[in-house]
Amino acid sequence: MNKFKTYIKEIIKSIIIITVVLNVYSYYRAQDLNKDKLPIANINLNERPLMIHFWATWCPVCKIEAPNIQEISSKYKVITIATQSGTDEDIEKYMKENDLDFTFVNDYDNSYAKQFNITVFPTTLIYDKNKNLVFSEVGYTSTLGLYLRMWWASL
DSSP, X not given: OHHHHHXXXXXXXXXXXXXXXXXXXXXXXXTTSOOSSOXXXXXXXXXXXXXXXXXXXXXXXXXXXXXXXXXXHTTSEEEEEEESOOOHHHHHHHHHHTTOOOOEEEETTSHHHHHHTOOSSSEEEEEOTTSOEEEEEESOOOHHHHHHHHHHXXX
C-alpha cells in the first residue's frame, strides 16, 4: 500500500510539472501572435465572445484536441481555420472520418495564419464582445479550459 501511494504521488507531481512546462511553452509561443483587436471587421459578436481556432488536418495534437473544439462549438461562437490542409473536399473528408461537424474556413493560402501571426498548430484565440483578444493558447487545450476561458471572456 505504501508503494502505491508513492506511485500516485509521483504521477501527480509529473502531471503538475508537465502542465507547468506546457503552459510556459504556450505563453512563450503566444508572444508573437497578433494582439490587436479582432482584425476581421465583418464579424458581429452580438455581445458574445468568439473563439478562433487554427488547426491542420496533418497535426496530431489538433486531432486530439478536435473533440474539445467540437464541444465548445455547440455552445459558443467558434470559427475554425484549417491551414495547409488541402482542398475543401480533403478537409470535409477528414471531418467526416473524425465525426466532426464544426464550421471551418479553408486557409489554403495561409492568408489568415499570416494575418494573425500563427506559426504553430493548434492555436486558439478568444476575443471578448468588444473584439479584444483576452486569451491565446498555443498547443493543446482541454474542454474545461476552453469553457472557463469562454465564460471569462463573456463577463
